[in-house]
Amino acid sequence: MAEDLDSKQEQQPKKKKGLLKWIILAVLLLALGGGGFFAYKKFFAKAPDEAAKTEEQAAGEQAKEGAHGKEAKPGAGSQTVSLPVFLVNLADPLGRRYLKLSMDVEVKDEAAKAEVAKNEAKIKDALLLLLSSKTYQELSTLDAKIQLKQDIVQRLNLILGNGKVIQVYFTEMVIQ
Incomplete structure (x- = not known):
């Protein structure tokens, strides 16, 4: 009987250690995933919006210039x-x-x-x-x-x- 108690006590810490490792691993993966998502949103998701705004501004400037002295419009027999x-x-x-x-x-x-x-x-x-x-x-x-x-x-x-x-x-x- 004493041997049964000793074997049960040895099995419980091993299960807890294994479970604790999986929990730590899951938390680390979630943290890395969240950090990666944040980095993506901060550095990559805004770039197309800014580029589109800049292209629209450039197109607006070119349209203004075209009204002030350009004789031909792009694509018209060019x-x-x-x-x-x-x-x-x-x-x-x-x-x-x-x-x-x-x-x-x-x-x-x-x-x-x-x-x-x-x-x-x-x-x-x-x-x-x-x-x-x-x-x-x-x-x-x-x-x-x-x-x-x-x-x-x-x-x-x-x-x-x-x-x-x-x-x-x-x-x-x-x-x-």
């Missing part, structure tokens, strides 16, 4: 021209960062497309000077990239004639 890849060192103090940029340019018509091909050397020169004058901080935000697109449109319109370039589309952008 042509797209691919420019070569630009690889430039950025104007950072240490000179260790570079920008690789590919872009397509939407022009007013076929004549403007031919004008781009005719003035390709001038366009490359102007864009290389513009891009190499930028720093990493000047290109790191979405607003800065939109501003760069507007600067490129202005430079190209200076070379080709006002209103021939409608929009610039970045097809590849790497900043390292």
